[in-house]
Amino acid sequence: MRTISLRRALPLIIVLVFLAVLPLGANGYILGVLTTAFYFAVFAMSWDLLFGYAGEVNFGPTFLIGLGAYGAGMANALLHAPVPLAILIGAIVAVAGGVALAIPALRLSGPYLGLITLVAVLLLQQAIVIFAGVTGGEIGLSVPDVLSIDSGPNYEYALAFMIISGLVLSIIARSSLGMILQAAGQDKIAAAALGFNATRHKIMAFAISALFSGLAGALLVFYLGTASVSAVVDVSIGVRVIIAAVLGGRRTIIGGAIGAIFLIVAGELLRPIGQLSTFVVALIALIVIVILPDGLLGLLPSRRGA
Amino acid sequence: MSRKLCTVLLAGAASLVVATAVAQAAKPLVIGITTELGTIPGKAIANGATLAADQINASGGVDGRQIKLIIEDDHLSTTDAIRSFQRMVKQDHAVAVVGTFVSEVALALEPWAARLHEPYMITGAAANELSEYVHADYKARQYIFHAYLPAADLARAVCDASKQTLVDQFHMTTAVVMSEDAAWTKPLDAGYDKCLPTAGLKVLDNIRFAPNTTDFTPIYQKIEALHPNVIIDGWAHVGVQPTVQWAEQKVPIAMAGINAQAGSSVFWKATNGATEGVITGNTSAPGVAITPKTLPFTDAYQKKFGISPAYSAYSTYDAIYALKDAIERAKSTKPLPVVDQLAKTDMVGTQGQIAFEGPSDKFTHALKYGPKYVTGVAVQWQKGEQKCIWPLNLANAKPAFPSFVKLPAKS
Amino acid sequence: MLALQILIDGFAISTLYALGALGFTLIFGVSGVLNLAHGGLLVVAAMIAWYVGTSLGYGADWGALAGLGAAIGAALLTYGGVVRPIERSRAIPPRERELFVLTATLLWGVMIQEALAYAFTDSPVTVQPLIGGTIGILGVRTPINELLIAIIAWAVMGCLWLLVNRTKIGKRLLAASINPRALTLLGFELGTIYLTVWLIYGVLAGIAGVLLGSFLGTGSDYIPDLTGSAFTIVVLGGLGSVSGTLMAAYVVGYIETLTAYLISPSLRDVPALFLLIIVLYVRPQGLLGRR
Structure with missing residues (x-):
């Protein structure tokens, strides 16, 4: 088990402390942008656990996010479950979905698995539209309760959740589970020869990724006050998650968070150029990926040779 | 310093003070x-x-x-x-x-x-x-x-327009409702099912299709087999493809209802003129003073x-x-x-007289619908132009259909 | 009667699917690139064909030609600006090249989509068909354009087959797909071969884009669906297998048409998705794929 040296963690801690005291000085708008960015960060970090460590090409992060979001939203809107219980229900639904997604992953890999995960998203989307009576269909589902209507508390919830998720995911990735996943992802047979049960670890990886994706999806619903296909299920959201993880630096966990925050803040800064902002963000991301394959984290000197 | 200059300066200073106050x-x-x-x-x-x-x-x-x-x-x-x-x-x-x-x-x-x-x-x-x-x-x-207008009122406008044009002028008696499967068309279809029969059009079937449908041939074939006089549509996500395929396959049935994309002035070019004869509900038509x-x-x-x-x-x-x-x-x-x-x-x-429904109405704070308020118009594409065919007091053209559309024999 | 309807209609839509997916499978087969900006190339071709043919008023023929040219340009730009820099990059480990190409082409597709929406708005348009009108086939009224599309599509696929199997260039392409290293050892410049195949890909995408645009319409919003549909068909058929792609296109096309006719038009794409899951689960390499 590798330890995280204090010297490397120090800048991170400074950034986090700065973020934690931000509500004292910043206005509601900046907090609002960062709140969404933090939930996106968890999406990207969970995805990185699957891809970066286990080598699973998952094109459907929104399958897990969507299950968590709709599970929680429906629990609150239909069963009148209080928010914490609803979030728990959403997380359970997402984990079940994650395990279901792990089954094809045991047999398939590369673009084949990628397609299956993509199809899972499309089927979820179809199901939401077909069962519009309980899901709200393409118009979306309004949930009666929200975490808070003030930006301050919403921001703190999101920040705390991101830090905890990042910490847990990093510990898992650096533990023996992460090592075995990485080994199995690179050479299945060798890993099996060493006596590791790759199947069990793979299912674990999917379940953990699903847990955090689902929790983040559920929390996002109670931040937005609505669950809708365009916010938590659409393939384009999944694309943004993947881009965020690769952009920040894959196989680092924390890179996902950096990429997600970068993408959302850049999109926000480019708002004045209007319609073309998405184009420019995509262009920047493309340039970064081609020139800096290790992502934004690759820029930090301390990571070189690590 | 001359007296005149002094006055000007004073006036200038005064106006500056006033201007700041106003600002x-x-x-x-x-x-x-x-x-x-x-x-x-x-x-x-x-x-x-x-x-x-x-x-x-x-x-x-x-x-x-x-x-x-x-x-x-x-x-x-x-x-x-x-x-x-x-x-x-x-x-x-x-x-x-x-x-x-x-x-x-x-x-x-x-x-x-x-x-x-x-x-x-x-x-x-x-x-x-x-x-x-x-x-x-x-x-x-x-x-x-x-x-x-909420979708239910949009349906009422289509029924009112169909009654005074398709039924009264062309003796049409039957219709098939063909809507994209979307949230806004559910109340629209419910409205159609209720008010079309009152308007004199029997609804033979109600077909809903996925908004990402690309090939409409099966739907048109099915509708053609029922021999209705008119297809009443409810489209917003789709528009170009079903219109083009209707014209290209020469489906012999008139086309009316709401085809939101056909309300746009660029629709003629977007469909290469396939929209000739298509009727759609719209807020207004070019040159029509509501x-x-x-x-x-x-x-x-x-x-x-x-x-x-x-x-x-x-x-x-x-x-x-x-x-x-x-x-x-x-x-x-x-x-x-x-x-x-x-x-x-x-x-x-x-759009008309603007007023909002009160708290007792089911559609609270929606635009009021009706001849005294807002009804919208029915437009038809004729030779590259949107002509108004309803309400009759505003109409600047009579409805006319392309040659492949079979109209009921006039009694 | 209904059976004949389904037969003709399913044939038309399946042929379009096949044509749309052909370039995608070719470029994967030869150079190992999954181009997720594929839909973007098709729509660029269709959009330019509409713009030149209808909006500027030069007519269907010039429009189609301009669309073809635009697709070739876009394909070469995809290769030169996106794929090649990644393949030549030393910083990207070869094992991860695939993922980088996927992500980069995905971003490139987003850029194409946004640029088209900016230039033409996202509302759909239709490319003017080369020939209008309908004819009756055993009582089924069929647009001539639909027949023409099928004929052109099959002619294009025939040409591609001849090119690959009967010419020197084709043999090199085939060799590059099986063992690129051996080919370089024989003194062939892989770069030239890849350039050739991207050129052919541009032509295929151009023809497919213009024809699809005349039958189904086109618009920047169509890009993700077109990419997804090509991806589905190609994986179902077996990645890189041209005959597998054809087979998969017809299977998917007919299943969708059958669902639309016999069950409900609103469920048309659901059974094909389930079929895909089942096939991939039982036979992960696709219908005719090599492992």
């Missing part, structure tokens, strides 16, 4: 516009608001205050829209937010309008749920106005933006004027007085 009183009035700039109806919302604001500012503003619009693109995403809504309210202190033609986005913004006590006018989305939502808890949700305000608006719009306005431009333009009147009557920009006055709106708009 302080006239802090601009911020109105937020949330819309989707990559789409035709979304762009029209931004244009309609810009035109109204420019005109109001040129003629002295709202009680002397200039309007400042903050136009934000939500890229059709509820997350972006909510974030931008919160920002407009908290950061820019917008007196009201106007916009979106996407029901999903509007429905996501409604709870926030209620939570943040922000007047919000929806100017393009059509789902019934939008105004039913206000009805369900009026006290908390009175800040929301659905400044467009009210004395309609033509000056369309002319000014055409001059400023180089295209003719889409339906959401009319509703947004009217909404901004309704808001201006309400603020002036309320002598305040505080939410509740403005909302109280908005609810009392009764003004001549570009």
